Amino acid sequence: MGAREQLEQVFTLELGRHIIADIIVEDGSVLKDVNYLRNLLYNAAKLANLNVISDNYTIFENTGGVSLLLFISESHVSIHTWPEYSFAAVDIFTCGKDADPWKAYDYIIRELKARVVNKKEIKRVLSLKK
Numbered sequence: 001m002g003a004r005e006q007l008e009q010v011f012t013l014e015l016g017r018h019i020i021a022d023i024i025v026e027d028g029s030v031l032k033d034v035n036y037l038r039n040l041l042y043n044a045a046k047l048a049n050l051n052v053i054s055d056n057y058t059i060f061e062n063t064g065g066v067s068l069l070l071f072i073s074e075s076h077v078s079i080h081t082w083p084e085y086s087f088a089a090v091d092i093f094t095c096g097k098d099a100d101p102w103k104a105y106d107y108i109i110r111e112l113k114a115r116v117v118n119k120k121e122i123k124r125v126l127s128l129k130k
Helices: 003-008 028-032 034-047 101-111
Strands: 010-025 052-059 066-072 075-082 087-094 114-129
Touching: 010 028, 010 101, 028 034, 028 075, 028 087, 034 052, 034 066, 034 075, 034 101, 087 101, 101 114
Parallel strands: none
Antiparallel strands: 010 087, 010 114, 052 066, 066 075, 075 087
16 A cells, blocks of 8 residues: 555544633733633633533632633633733633634633733644554
8 A cells, every 4th residue: 555545544533622822911910810710711611602511710829820720511711820920821622613712712812901922723633544
């Protein structure tokens, strides 16, 4: 079997889309407000057609930073903050055809008034050989 035939024998299945973003915001104090951040992620999930199952968070006493995770039926949405640097790491991982993680991302970036954004999307793909 030649290379062309071998390539044709590989099947791929896109299982999910994973957006990772590092952002710097105008006002770092919002990154300490767990209620604001919780509402932010819930609204973002709704816009992206995601189904929230539950959430959990922790607040770091020494900095006021927050780690907040939404468990969604499609996977998860999270934010981890360093208010002392006006920095947040955002993670949106979705599975399924109805979810649009970029809608959640756009909403979060806009609402946080991000000044600097480094982002990338990772396609979660299963490759199988026949």
